[in-house]
Amino acid sequence: MKYFSTRGGMAPASYSEILLEGLATDGGLVVPETVPRVTPAQIESWRGLSYPELATEVLGLYATDISREDLSRMCHAAYSSENFVDAAIVPVTPLEGEISLVGLSEGPTLAFKDMAMQFLGQALEHVLSTADRALNIVGATSGDTGSAAEYALRGKAGISVFMLSPQGRMSDFQRAQMYSLTDENIHNIALEGVFDDCQNLIKALSGDLEFKREHDLGTVNSINLGRISAQMVYYFWAWLRATDAVAEAERATFEVSFTVPSGNFGNILSGHLARSMGLPIRRLVLAANENNVLDDFFRTGVYAPRAAAETYLTSSPSMDISKASNLERFIFDLLGRDPERLAAAWRELDETGQIDLTAELPRFVSEFGFESGTSTHADRVATIRSVFETTGTLLDPHTADGVKVAREHLEPGVPMLVLETAKPAKFPEIVFEATGERIGIPEHLDGLLELPQHVTDMGNDEAALRAFVAERATKR
Numbered sequence: 001m002k003y004f005s006t007r008g009g010m011a012p013a014s015y016s017e018i019l020l021e022g023l024a025t026d027g028g029l030v031v032p033e034t035v036p037r038v039t040p041a042q043i044e045s046w047r048g049l050s051y052p053e054l055a056t057e058v059l060g061l062y063a064t065d066i067s068r069e070d071l072s073r074m075c076h077a078a079y080s081s082e083n084f085v086d087a088a089i090v091p092v093t094p095l096e097g098e099i100s101l102v103g104l105s106e107g108p109t110l111a112f113k114d115m116a117m118q119f120l121g122q123a124l125e126h127v128l129s130t131a132d133r134a135l136n137i138v139g140a141t142s143g144d145t146g147s148a149a150e151y152a153l154r155g156k157a158g159i160s161v162f163m164l165s166p167q168g169r170m171s172d173f174q175r176a177q178m179y180s181l182t183d184e185n186i187h188n189i190a191l192e193g194v195f196d197d198c199q200n201l202i203k204a205l206s207g208d209l210e211f212k213r214e215h216d217l218g219t220v221n222s223i224n225l226g227r228i229s230a231q232m233v234y235y236f237w238a239w240l241r242a243t244d245a246v247a248e249a250e251r252a253t254f255e256v257s258f259t260v261p262s263g264n265f266g267n268i269l270s271g272h273l274a275r276s277m278g279l280p281i282r283r284l285v286l287a288a289n290e291n292n293v294l295d296d297f298f299r300t301g302v303y304a305p306r307a308a309a310e311t312y313l314t315s316s317p318s319m320d321i322s323k324a325s326n327l328e329r330f331i332f333d334l335l336g337r338d339p340e341r342l343a344a345a346w347r348e349l350d351e352t353g354q355i356d357l358t359a360e361l362p363r364f365v366s367e368f369g370f371e372s373g374t375s376t377h378a379d380r381v382a383t384i385r386s387v388f389e390t391t392g393t394l395l396d397p398h399t400a401d402g403v404k405v406a407r408e409h410l411e412p413g414v415p416m417l418v419l420e421t422a423k424p425a426k427f428p429e430i431v432f433e434a435t436g437e438r439i440g441i442p443e444h445l446d447g448l449l450e451l452p453q454h455v456t457d458m459g460n461d462e463a464a465l466r467a468f469v470a471e472r473a474t475k476r
């Protein structure tokens with residue numbers, strides 16, 4: 001399997017090669033040359049597999065330049081009981097009526113980013129050691145992504161992590177999670193400034209190609225195809241669990257729908273790919289919060305990213321986006337996987353600030369199964385409350401956005417699987433507002449808040465950051 005760019009300007013590369021790069025060399029996104037098809041019989045033959053075994057099968061269709069033995073070892077190391085609290089790794093639990101929750105937050109940072117990042121950590125270490133290379137991850141985080149990256153890359157050979165976070169803007173829990181790590185290859189930097197200041201410094205360093213090359217800088221952001229491919233696995237897993245009780249004769253064509261709390265369009269894009277591979281998915285329902293550029297897109301066919309100033313801070317913060325980087329991969333498929341049409345669409349975006357695909361709108365549902373909806377703070381609170389009152393289950397605000405939108409898209413006889421993207425313990429304020437319950441941190445993380453913290457305070461100073469990275473970067 002080879003990979004090339006949505007915009008057509010990159011020589012075909014292997015899975016191992018594209019793991020280290022998020023963006024294609026021509027500014028497009030990396031996509032597989034063809035989407036591998038799986039037959040109903042093949043999916044059925046995976047029914048008895050454990051999660052790491054299933055991951056080996058699904059990822060084996062993409063990571064064709066990594067040996068089966070290595071891939072299996074990596075999947076078992078990533079999806080182990082050391083990293084994931086639930087024995088199933090991804091529990092699928094009935095919630096109400098047709099709706100079940102797909103538990104993607106059993107990992108070390110209590111959010112779904114762990115699902116992809118744990119695999120990526122294994123894969124990067126393997127690829128770097130084979131190629132005798134080093135990688136220094138530089139990133140900015142306001143919470144979830146940074147901690148998931150650190151927990152996946154801690155102690156990995158050949159890799160260091162430099163993570164900027166805005167001083168005083170993270171929750172006590174998030175700070176404790178990241179800053180309590182003692183691994184020598186993890187560097188937390190608390191910057192005097194806001195998230196955008198962190199992001200700007202990272203762009204300045206990564207944009208300096210000489211500095212980037214000299215210090216082997218890289219990122220593990222949500223456009224990384226290693227992450228996208230690892231996320232496909234749980235769509236297969238959830239479909240298999242949802243159909244375990246379906247009569248054997250009916251399974252092959254038994255359709256389920258998914259609702260996905262979405263930000264950068266990474267999670268749901270993996271669902272789109274799984275569906276393209278042949279998994280019987282009826283609808284992929286995108287749930288947005290108040291930052292609903294994507295809901296607008298799926299309802300109107302016009303993609304109009306917003307300015308940072310028009311992006312709200314909400315109570316489901318991991319979905320607060322102004323543009324959705326991964327959408328380019330869906331639009332590529334929508335435009336017949338034609339790099340010229342895709343490049344023209346992105347020129348339109350540069351020139352007019354939007355892409356008008358209203359001519360294609362009917363195909364969004366009929367061909368690709370996409371629907372969408374929006375959920376607000378009041379919806380989140382009401383959903384957390386009603387689910388708690390009727391089932392006793394506490395939801396985090398992102399998953400609540402998902403359940404709210406899922407309820408509006410139910411169809412009789414079609415199971416609706418809502419992806420649970422975080423644990424409520426990460427967001428105690430809204431849980432308290434909705435239910436009056438004071439939720440503590442999970443038992444297995446008892447004592448986390450009291451651990452000594454390791455963090456370097458830094459002014460908003462590019463020269464200081466450069467010196468810091470240059471001095472501590474892992475060398476080849």
Ligand SMILES: *Cc1c(COP(=O)(O)O)cnc(C)c1O
Pocket residue numbers: 111112113144222261262263264265266267268318319398421422
């Ligand atoms: C990252 C994140 C999302 C959004 O996922 P995308 O892949 O960016 O669409 C939703 N919920 C939580 C809790 C997240 O951490």
